[in-house]
Amino acid sequence: AQSVTQPDIHITVSEGASLELRCNYSYGATPYLFWYVQSPGQGLQLLLKYFSGDTLVQGIKGFEAEFKRSQSSFNLRKPSVHWSDAAEYFCAVGAPGAGSYQLTFGKGTKLSVIP
Amino acid sequence: GAGVSQSPRYKVAKRGQDVALRCDPISGHVSLFWYQQALGQGPEFLTYFQNEAQLDKSGLPSDRFFAERPEGSVSTLKIQRTQQEDSAVYLCASRGLAGANEQFFGPGTRLTVL
Numbered sequence: 096a097q098s099v100t101q102p103d104i105h106i107t108v109s110e111g112a113s114l115e116l117r118c119n120y121s122y123g124a125t126p127y128l129f130w131y132v133q134s135p136g137q138g139l140q141l142l143l144k145y146f147s148g149d150t151l152v153q154g155i156k157g158f159e160a161e162f163k164r165s166q167s168s169f170n171l172r173k174p175s176v177h178w179s180d181a182a183e184y185f186c187a188v189g190a191p192g193a194g195s196y197q198l199t200f201g202k203g204t205k206l207s208v209i210p
Numbered sequence: 211g212a213g214v215s216q217s218p219r220y221k222v223a224k225r226g227q228d229v230a231l232r233c234d235p236i237s238g239h240v241s242l243f244w245y246q247q248a249l250g251q252g253p254e255f256l257t258y259f260q261n262e263a264q265l266d267k268s269g270l271p272s273d274r275f276f277a278e279r280p281e282g283s284v285s286t287l288k289i290q291r292t293q294q295e296d297s298a299v300y301l302c303a304s305r306g307l308a309g310a311n312e313q314f315f316g317p318g319t320r321l322t323v324l
Contacts, residue, residue: 099252131315138214138301139253139315185252196241196305197266198313200252 097122097188101201108176109209116171116204118186127189128169129198130160134182142184145169146191156180181208212236214316216302222322223292231287231319235304242285243313244277245301253301259285292323 098121108114120126127146131139143154150162160171169186183205187198215234223229235242241260245253246269255269261282270277274293279285289296299320303313 129312136317138317139303141312141314144312187252196258197243197255197269198245198253200254202250202252 099201107207114173129187216316233302239304241305243303247299
């Protein structure tokens with residue numbers, strides 16, 4: 096069964112500082128990988144996704160993530176955090192191939208931004 | 211609208227009451243998913259529809275939970291005899307045919323059982 100670990104429950108950074116949120120997954124092959132963001136009272140918004148090809152993927156709002164097969168990781172990065180980035184971030188894994196469908200999510204990392 | 215919508219956004223129920231949560235997926239999306247998100251947790255899969263067929267309900271926590279999508283578009287998640295442990299945000303997501311597993315989420319329904 097697939098699983099996702101987000102080791103950091105809560106991270107606080109200063110506005111303008113760089114950010115890296117960690118995500119490790121467990122799956123027998125290369126999965127589909129996603130990062131979602133959830134603001135209070137809101138649904139999940141997709142930041143970026145990895146299916147295959149270039150292991151560095153660019154997303155919305157200036158985020159990027161790098162897939163590292165050897166480390167089973169898909170860490171999310173942003174070079175300069177804005178106050179509006181304060182939210183909860185979820186890493187998710189999906190099994191590729193026909194018929195596969197459900198996403199398995201990590202427990203999330205809450206990001207606080209100090210002005 | 212262009213996105214997934216859910217109603218109601220908030221629901222308060224007394225323990226033992228039945229509730230019904232509605233999801234309107236993106237028009238034309240074949241696949242529809244329900245997830246449950248407990249406080250401080252990530253979403254957890256409940257059930258999956260392809261058109262009107264419920265292909266997987268392995269995540270439903272008990273037989274008090276029932277989901278349907280009779281015409282292959284709108285879906286309803288029903289919880290009978292609600293319990294306090296049912297309190298959570300219920301998220302609906304839809305996916306088109308060429309989505310490569312990309313799911314689009316609605317804003318969720320926050321259910322509080324007193």
